[in-house]
Amino acid sequence: MSFTRSLFLSGALAFAGAAIVTFAAPANAVPLTAAPAIFPAPVSLRLAGTDISLGKSIVLVRAGYVDAETEKLVRQVMSEAGVETIRTATKLPARFDTTYVVIGTTDATAIRSALARTGGALPTETEGYALASHADGDGALIVLAGKDGDGLYHAAQTLRQIATAGHIPALTIADHPAMPVRGTIEGFYGKPWSMAERAEHIEFLAGMKANTYIYSPKDDAFARAKWRDAYPAETLKALGEVVGDANRHHVNFVYAISPGPSICYSDPADLEAIRQKFAALRGIGVRSFYIALDDIEYTKWNCAADEAAYGPSGETAAAHAQATLLNEVQADLAAAGHGSLIMVPTEYYNVTVSPYKTELAKDLDPRVVIQWTGTDTVPSSISVADARNATKAFGRKTLLWDNYPVNDYGESAGRLLMAPYDRREAGLSTELAGIVSNPMNQEVASRPAVMGLIAFAWNDTGYDAERAWRAAARYLAGGNPQVTEALLTFFDTQHLAPTFGNQPWQPQAPRLRVLTNRVRDALASGDTAERAAALEALGQAADDLTAAPDLIRAGVTVPGFATEAQPWLDATALWGRALRLTVDGLRAGDAMAASRLFGEAARLADEATKIRTIPGATRPEGPIKIADGVLDRFIAEAPGLIYQPRPPSS
Known part of the structure; x- marks a missing residue:
């Protein structure tokens, strides 16, 4: 798929107040007509003059380590913009006679030097990047600087949006995400996505600067009903190909297992079964793991041994048993050099302090990330105060599992949920560990809502729901204005966003x-x-x-x-x-x-x-x-x- 600049022009996500600077243009410059619209909206964009003509030949300078996928994307963007020849060099000349493109991370001296020549600032935030371009003499300098490899990849995705046939705007962008986790959780009931759909979805996430895909389809028997059993070899191989796609595209593939309906928390064999399942997934490239304990009973044990180990069944005993198991798995991940385990608790919504939440917060390793769906399973809104209260209840910032646009429950029957992503309060980035959307069974039809969530997670204070909605229609339409309007007409007929009750949180049509x-x-x-x-x-x-x-x-x-x-x-x-x-x-x-x-x-x-x-x-x-x-x-x-x-x- 192609996320070219044309998809986002004409005000899809234009920047209010962006200055257009006019002055005598260098020989390689072309007139500048408007500031480019970039998705998600960046933290800062400043125009630096007239657009730069790329010409038919450029020089690429790699500063330090640049991963293959990022360089491939930069080369692809230049080729689609009309560049026919890409030469390589190890350093910059004193004066430019052609366009030089420098790519690398901020630990490379050449990147710091090149960015200084453009007047751009070094990115300092995780996943942050700077993109700067200006004409110089008979040539030009374009710098893509990432705080880390992920940031550099995001810079390349922005380059794809702003480069057009033969030219690129002269500008300086300083950008970074507001939330560290942004993406989706395939966590719905019903027909799971195919492996091909997952691969396409991951490429879509990467193009939008999302960084997380959680594999947790409720109807994958080997992740839930038959969680102790090994995956068939052919399924594991197919899953490994998707994991490889995610790793190349800088999207964290998180594998989730749902043992709750049958697990015996105190049985060493069940802990070993989880270890074996995770080891198999580690063998195909997975590095992040998740244990789901949602939609289960905690008022009864699955085995007599748990009552002997933890006492009579109930909220507090269940939380203690779950924390004991999760802490063991977290220790395994730490020993293997992986990051935090993610879990969704049995009480996964509201902010009410309860015996379960209190015990979980007390016993659970602080490194374990807890997911939370908001004030309800499908909340009508989420405020900063809600998230702050969730932090108090769970003893840590939560990762929001946003049940929109998922359509696997009775009130959503017969619907595609295509209203804008809305009624989430700006400032949530200060109180959440991140946001993931639970999409629909329909992968592509989920993208308009998911795009809104990603834009919000990237820049919640600069988020505009209506503009993101129109940008999503333009994305599906490939930039065609007539098709964009047809999609918005259709979206209006699917605007109702239901809850687990009689009152929808967005109105129909x-x-x-x-x-x-x-x-x-x-x-x-x-x-x-x-x-x-x-x-x-x-x-x-x-x-x-x-x-x-x-x-x-x-x-x-x-x-x-x-x-x-x-x-x-x-x-x-x-x-x-x-x-x-x-x-x-x-x-x-x-x-x-x-x-x-x-x-x-x-x-x-x-x-x-x-x-x-x-x-x-x-x-x-x-x-x-x-x-x-x-x-x-x-x-x-x-x-x-x-x-x-x-x-x-x-």
């Missing part, structure tokens, strides 16, 4: 609701001009709704989206036609014509309600929902919004 309510008000007011204008606007929306599915099928450039969304697209086209007929019925000059149009609209609406989710693709399955509560209600109520005299009896 807010754009369409404004138009239908305007028609209701106009009809009630008797204002002829407003009635005509309101019906014209709703009619255009109906036409857009009807046309959107074909535009999306033909124009979306990310493979998989149209296939995953097929039944929703089919239903959207029918609902669009039904809405158009309804508008025409409201415009009709006589009762007979209106009745006929309303009847045909009702028939199409009924046909749309019979379309169901793809069998086996989602849990739970059910009828497809399109702008439900807005579109269906308006079409059903429309005949009663105008006076229709009865036809004369025969």
